[in-house]
Amino acid sequence: MVYKSFREMSSIKINVLSPDKDWSNTFQQDEIWVGRGGDRPVDIKISDPTVSRCHCRIWLAPDGYWLEDNNSTHGSKKNESLLMGPIRIFSGDEIKIGESVLSIEQADITELDLDLGGLFDVHIQDRLHLQAPPPTEQVPGAKIRVVGQQPVAKSTKVKAKKSTHADAEFMGRLANIFGFEELHDALFLSIEDIVSIFGNNHRGCILLVDSQTNELVVRSHYPLYEPAVSTTLARQTMNTQQAFIWEADHSEISSASLKRLNIRCGMYAPLTFGPESIGMISVDTTSIRAEFTQEDLCLFSSITQVLGGLIAAKQKRGA
Known part of the structure; x- marks a missing residue:
């Protein structure tokens, strides 16, 4: 059996809950930047003054999706636990950044999806x-x-x-x-x-x-x-x-x-x-x-x- 690469088969769906508005999007790219925006463009732009301009980063690794806070002013939490370093994220996780929430609707990679040759x-x-x-x-x-x-x-x-x-x-x-x-x-x-x-x-x-x-x-x-x-x-x-x-x-x-x-x-x-x-x-x-x-x-x-x-x-x- 020949498997497709994990990048071809993987995507992450994120629901954004912010004081301004709620919306969702599905991403297939390897790297996603989240923040209020500014000098550096972001992929998920949130109009929330408690969110830093470039608040956190999500990326696709061979074992799944990871997230790390980018030294933001108010920090980030996964399921109410303050992040102290990079963490794996899964379907159902909630990431709180400032007063906004990233609800991870789908982010799982099964073992069959992995191309270990990658x-x-x-x-x-x-x-x-x-x-x-x-x-x-x-x-x-x-x-x-x-x-x-x-x-x-x-x-x-x-x-x-x-x-x-x-x-x-x-x-x-x-x-x-x-x-x-x-x-x-x-x-x-x-x-x-x-x-x-x-x-x-x-x-x-x-x-x-x-x-x-x-x-x-x-x-x-x-x-x-x-x-x-x-x-x-x-x-x-x-x-x-x-x-x-x-x-x-x-x-x-x-x-x-x-x-x-x-x-x-x-x-x-x-x-x-x-x-x-x-x-x-x-x-x-x-x-x-x-x-x-x-x-x-x-x-x-x-x-x-x-x-x-x-x-x-x-x-x-x-x-």
Whole structure:
């Protein structure tokens, strides 16, 4: 069976309830801006003085529709809960912005509607050859710039802060995971934990080297439908053996897929065991207000050094 892409089959119907008037519309575009309007055009214009000019954004991701407040004056609520970051929205949800309400009449995407290949268009492949240059059509079209980096071997010497009790507890939890779980399960549990330890972070992915084919293979990612990994940055990580922070340029010339996946910034780091390079790990965020600091990078590098040793030990025991 051949499925249509999720963009071709998906639409969202929104009922707008405002002090001025009530109306509804159905949208099939990937991105919808909501607000009072002004310097920046909006797709849903609401004449409500309590609504900011560019109040919030709705976008279509591979796992469904998401919404995030755009640092508005009065904030946004989903079903009476104040939004603190990006959230998934579903049919039946009510989003309160100022004194107005967006009633989501239809916003569901079923698993059959998903074209999982759409996740792999320019940002990820399940296997990435380390030597061959990427085909032209797979080079990310978005501008990505590295804003901070450090050699992994030096990370423990340049940490911006002393290890806290919470950091030590986290490292111990990683060791326990690899002590009791199979490698596949341990990788999933560890990437889920690593994603959660950075407050700004929403996604993560672990890729390991297949020594027989000299390829990086996606072994675990969190959450299920969003393993957003840049092939260009993956190669840079393996070639330089450095951990780094990157940011994406979300100008109009950025790639459509980067906008659709809502990638904002993230961190990449190699996984090593002594002189041996065994893979890499990436984390990224969808938040428009998030940023990763040098302190985050130092902690991330320390985590990846511990993780690399645990993975190598697990692989040797399983050999």
